[in-house]
Amino acid sequence: MxxxxxxxxxxxxxxxxxxxxxxxxxxxxxxxxxxxxxxxxxxxxxxxxxxxxxxxxxxxxxxxxxxxxxxxxxxxMEPFQYISEQEGHELVYDQPIGSGDVDVGMxxxxxxxxxxxxxxxxxxxxxxxxxxxxxxxxxxxxxxxxxxxxxxxxxxxxxxxxxxxxxxxxxxxxxxxxxxxATWSNTVAYRGLIPSEHIREVNLKTDLFRGKPTNILGDNRHLIIFPVSNNEIVNVVIFCTDRSKPAGSVDVPVQDWTIPVEKQEIFDAFKGCGSDVHKIISLLKDPRRWAIHLLxxxxxxxxxxxxxxxxxxxxxxxxxxxxxxxxxxxxxxxxxxxxxxxxxxxxxxxxxxxxxxxxxxxxxxxxxxxxxxxxxxxxxxxxxxxxxxxxxxxxxxxxxxxxxxxxxxxxxxxxxxxxxxxxxxxxx
Ligand SMILES: Cc1cc2nc3c(=O)[nH]c(=O)nc-3n(C[C@H](O)[C@H](O)[C@H](O)COP(=O)(O)OP(=O)(O)OC[C@H]3O[C@@H](n4cnc5c(N)ncnc54)[C@H](O)[C@@H]3O)c2cc1C
Incomplete structure (x- = not known):
């Protein structure tokens, strides 16, 4: 057999x-x-x-x-801290760690x-x-x-x-x-890795190094930020969504799923947000735009x-x-x-x-x-x-x-x- x-x-x-x-x-x-x-x-x-x-x-x-x-x-990796994108960057919610180390990821x-x-x-x-x-x-x-x-x-x-x-x-x-x-979600993401020393030099109000990933909440936009590599590098993903059309109604040609963009495009998308967000965007090198797809x-x-x-x-x-x-x-x-x-x-x-x-x-x-x-x-x-x-x-x-x-x-x-x-x- x-x-x-x-x-x-x-x-x-x-x-x-x-x-x-x-x-x-x-x-x-x-x-x-x-x-x-x-x-x-x-x-x-x-x-x-x-x-x-x-x-x-x-x-x-x-x-x-x-x-x-x-x-x-x-x-x-402990649970997220949620921060407002508005100047002052108020803490919206600090998710507590649960029982023991059960909440910890990587x-x-x-x-x-x-x-x-x-x-x-x-x-x-x-x-x-x-x-x-x-x-x-x-x-x-x-x-x-x-x-x-x-x-x-x-x-x-x-x-x-x-x-x-x-x-x-x-x-x-x-x-x-x-x-x-796969259909486009109407969301784009700009991703980057920033050396932690550069982040520390710009004195953000938000503490990105307290062992928790950070989610900066905005209007039709948000940022996910967490350090990697023994806190030496900070991973940044900046999301923007166009909610004026139903998700799935616009096709993105495959060759445009990931393309290099000017940083100004991201600044334009984040008009009116607080200084932490501006500082983070200004530290991005060679940003690329990813069209986020799903099944x-x-x-x-x-x-x-x-x-x-x-x-x-x-x-x-x-x-x-x-x-x-x-x-x-x-x-x-x-x-x-x-x-x-x-x-x-x-x-x-x-x-x-x-x-x-x-x-x-x-x-x-x-x-x-x-x-x-x-x-x-x-x-x-x-x-x-x-x-x-x-x-x-x-x-x-x-x-x-x-x-x-x-x-x-x-x-x-x-x-x-x-x-x-x-x-x-x-x-x-
Ligand atoms: C901005 C962003 C942030 C994310 N953050 C997280 C996160 O924090 N945590 C998390 O869990 N997930 C996250 N994800 C999702 C995660 O990246 C994916 O779910 C994961 O990478 C999928 O892995 P995979 O091996 O299934 O597919 P892939 O990583 O896409 O690998 C597919 C492989 O197949 C190969 N391939 C493709 N077509 C063929 C073919 N015809 N023949 C042979 N080989 C082929 C490709 O070259 C590739 O190597 C994120 C995604 C994005 C876009």
Whole structure:
């Protein structure tokens, strides 16, 4: 009888989610090939925040220790402080830390994270300059085989395909029934990394170094700011939204998703805001504008046959709850645990993937929708009575951060046994 160790697994996309997935499966002895379209691994020059749920998933995936060793830091991210953009920069809400260290996450430079995790990969099974074009399927000895066709004309046959190829996923075309083009959220983001000494020199009223990320709330605009790299660099993301048209009604050509802009464009967008915001904008170097996209409508399935989507390929979302990668790591942990069980094999992997979809899709799509709503709250906060605002800001995080993912995995395993997909007697 075959087991999961016999599966030929292809992962498409070597972003942070695909790499984490590959590391977990390869280190457990599964045959996993990773295909990345770029000629080498790379991340944007920006920071990323991982909430406590993401941290737990990274531990489960076996990449947490490498990440922490690479940074040389302790977990460093407590809940947000919310500040008004108006002069004086009044503290609107200071979210307290909960019980013990349970609220603590990690802010990290993206390139540092990727570098730490990539070091754990099997280099011989990592293939660069392999842009997936399409997937075809055939039946062989009673099970489905997927053939990956790459743009360079080469192909690869796999029993299992994990699509981790981001919001513009080519794998998704093989999974989704309806059109799944990412839509523009009407929000743009300007991102930058500023040396902390430059921030300190301009004497902001807002303390950006008190161990909490900062959200500066404005009208149709807001800023997310947190230090990374042992407080040596400050990550800044500046958001502006055009609410004059319905979200999704304007298309941004792909070549314009990320473009360099003059700093004046950002100053113009932040007319009337307080001095801290002006000082931060003036410190940005070579700003670029990112059109923030999301999957709307959400997918009605993350899987088809022996193909499953993880990360942004499945649920690209607005970044307003800092949870896109975290949800991707949750996907990765669940799908890896199910694939690692020796009772998963070529004959039942499609049913195993259906179970993955059933447990992951509702939660990830809920986070996706809540992320859009969070951005709306940050940018229309003045319309909300202050006590209600504080409650809503407070309550946004708990259900994401304290979710029992291990419980999800256990209940999925039980359901696979109850449905007879896995036979309990085969358990090892
Ligand atoms: C401004 C901003 C701030 C954010 N902040 C946070 C945050 O603080 N916390 C958080 O959790 N999330 C955050 N996110 C979201 C997070 O960045 C994403 O959810 C995460 O990077 C998705 O990872 P991924 O591996 O799924 O996709 P990606 O990082 O997009 O990786 C996809 C990979 O697939 C490759 N690829 C693409 N197409 C193909 C193809 N056809 N064939 C082969 N390879 C292909 C790409 O080259 C890439 O390497 C933020 C997003 C933005 C825009």
């Amino acid at each position: 075959t087991s999961s160790k016999d599966l030929r697994i292809a992962i498409v996309g070597g972003g942070i989610v695909g790499v984490a997935c590959a590391v977990r499966l390869q280190r457990a002895g599964l045959k996993v090939d990773l295909f990345e379209s770029a000629s080498k691994f790379g991340e944007v020059g920006a920071g990323v925040g991982f909430g406590p749920n993401a941290i737990r998933a990274l531990k489960g995936l076996g990449v947490y220790d490498a990440m922490m060793a690479r940074t040389g830091e302790e977990l460093n 802010t990290i430079h993206r390139a540092v994270f990727l570098d730490a995790v990539v070091g754990l990969l099997d280099a011989e099974r990592t293939h660069f300059s392999k842009r997936l074009d399409r997937i075809t399927q055939s039946e062989e000895l009673g099970h489905t085989v997927s053939t990956l066709h790459f743009q360079d004309g080469t192909t690869f046959e796999a029993d299992v395909v994990i699509g981790a190829d981001g919001i513009r996923s080519a794998t998704r075309v093989a999974v989704a029934e309806h059109s799944t083009r 709307d409508p959400t997918l009605s399935s993350f899987v088809r046959d022996n193909i499953a989507l993880v990360g942004d390929a499945a649920h690209g979302m607005c970044p307003h709850l800092g949870s896109g990668a975290g949800q991707g790591f949750e996907d990765a942990l669940v799908i890896c645990e199910l694939l690692l069980d020796p009772r998963t094999n070529v004959s039942n992997v499609q049913d195993v993937f259906k179970a993955y979809d059933e447990i992951r899709r509702p939660r990830a799509n809920k986070v996706l929708k809540a992320s859009t709503a969070a951005g709306d709250l940050y940018e229309t906060w003045r319309d909300v009575p202050i006590d209600e605002l504080k409650t809503r800001l407070h309550d946004m995080w708990g259900w994401i951060w304290y979710h029992d993912l291990q419980g999800d995995i256990l209940s999925t395993e039980r359901s696979l046994e109850e449905r007879g997909v896995w036979r309990a007697s085969e358990s090892v």
